[in-house]
Amino acid sequence: MSGIVFFKTKMLEQLKEFYTYQIGCEIWLEQADCALFRHGNFIFGLCQRDEHDAGGMLTFFYETREEVDSMYEKFKDIAVSEPAHNEKYEIYQFFARDPEGRMLEFQYFDHPVDSHLMADELLLTRRSIRKFKEIEVSQKILDKVFELCRFAPTSMNTQSYYFKIVKDKKVIEKLAGVRGKSSSPIGNAPLAVAICSDSELSRRHIQDGCIAAYHFLLASWTYGLGTCWIAAMDREEVKEILNIPEDHYVATVTPLGFPQKPGKEVPERKDVSWFLR
Numbered sequence: 631m632s633g634i635v636f637f638k639t640k641m642l643e644q645l646k647e648f649y650t651y652q653i654g655c656e657i658w659l660e661q662a663d664c665a666l667f668r669h670g671n672f673i674f675g676l677c678q679r680d681e682h683d684a685g686g687m688l689t690f691f692y693e694t695r696e697e698v699d700s701m702y703e704k705f706k707d708i709a710v711s712e713p714a715h716n717e718k719y720e721i722y723q724f725f726a727r728d729p730e731g732r733m734l735e736f737q738y739f740d741h742p743v744d745s746h747l748m749a750d751e752l753l754l755t756r757r758s759i760r761k762f763k764e765i766e767v768s769q770k771i772l773d774k775v776f777e778l779c780r781f782a783p784t785s786m787n788t789q790s791y792y793f794k795i796v797k798d799k800k801v802i803e804k805l806a807g808v809r810g811k812s813s814s815p816i817g818n819a820p821l822a823v824a825i826c827s828d829s830e831l832s833r834r835h836i837q838d839g840c841i842a843a844y845h846f847l848l849a850s851w852t853y854g855l856g857t858c859w860i861a862a863m864d865r866e867e868v869k870e871i872l873n874i875p876e877d878h879y880v881a882t883v884t885p886l887g888f889p890q891k892p893g894k895e896v897p898e899r900k901d902v903s904w905f906l907r
């Protein structure tokens with residue numbers, strides 16, 4: 631399900647230019663005398679009319695303060711305030727007006743917020759995170775993540791995978807030391823999660839475990855939590871530390887927490903044609 635907010639405008643063509651080229655929205659749909667814009671999960675429409683409405687406010691929010699600052703640099707001329715921390719709402723924001731006088735807000739939430747990513751953004755912005763904020767991950771968020779994890783596909787629907795959540799700092803440190811530099815990101819997070827699968831439940835338990843692990847990475851990012859696939863953790867030492875039976879498979883052990891720096895750049899990716907053979 632989704633929704634759209636509509637506004638009347640007397641200058642549709644000019645605003646199309648403003649909201650796409652200047653603000654960075656995409657045109658999601660053009661319909662007769664209306665244009666529908668998309669900015670992340672925010673869809674709003676402008677329709678050409680004889681009068682305009684300029685009430686309310688359009689808020690664009692970003693993953694980092696730096697992005698708000700860079701929007702301010704761009705929009706200094708139309709800004710009506712400077713970027714500042716708003717204690718009441720725990721946000722960082724500034725206000726501006728669009729060419730027709732509509733109030734705009736550019737902001738960053740200075741606290742975790744619930745899921746808001748669209749599927750394409752989720753897939754595009756998931757990154758391997760190796761440094762984390764020291765803030766706690768609430769049980770409420772963990773419950774939401776694991777609820778999504780129930781829906782990973784498994785061979786013959788055997789549901790052979792399971793998770794071990796590690797909160798004990800000493801155990802996290804032991805896991806971080808298993809593979810030197812490669813596993814060290816585990817030590818930077820408030821939590822570690824082992825994604826495992828049971829060989830007695832499925833003949834394809836290795837595939838089940840790996841798919842469940844990637845599903846977990848995406849489910850975590852849905853709620854703003856960073857992860858990093860740490861390879862080659864299916865080893866005796868890890869199973870001993872976590873009390874996992876020898877014949878079970880450990881797909882990965884990932885650190886879990888809020889990224890220290892959101893908005894990490896994408897490591898270079900090959901062109902799509904390279905992947906189509």
Ligand SMILES: Cc1cc2nc3c(=O)[nH]c(=O)nc-3n(C[C@H](O)[C@H](O)[C@H](O)COP(=O)(O)O)c2cc1C
Pocket residue numbers: 756757758759760811812813815858859860861897
């Ligand atoms: C199978 C596999 C093994 C990986 N092993 C490690 C690892 O041991 N340590 C680590 O820090 N990152 C590891 N990574 C993360 C990759 O380095 C990362 O996915 C890649 O650089 C692309 O970056 P991105 O995930 O941010 O898009 C692994 C990823 C995969 C899929």
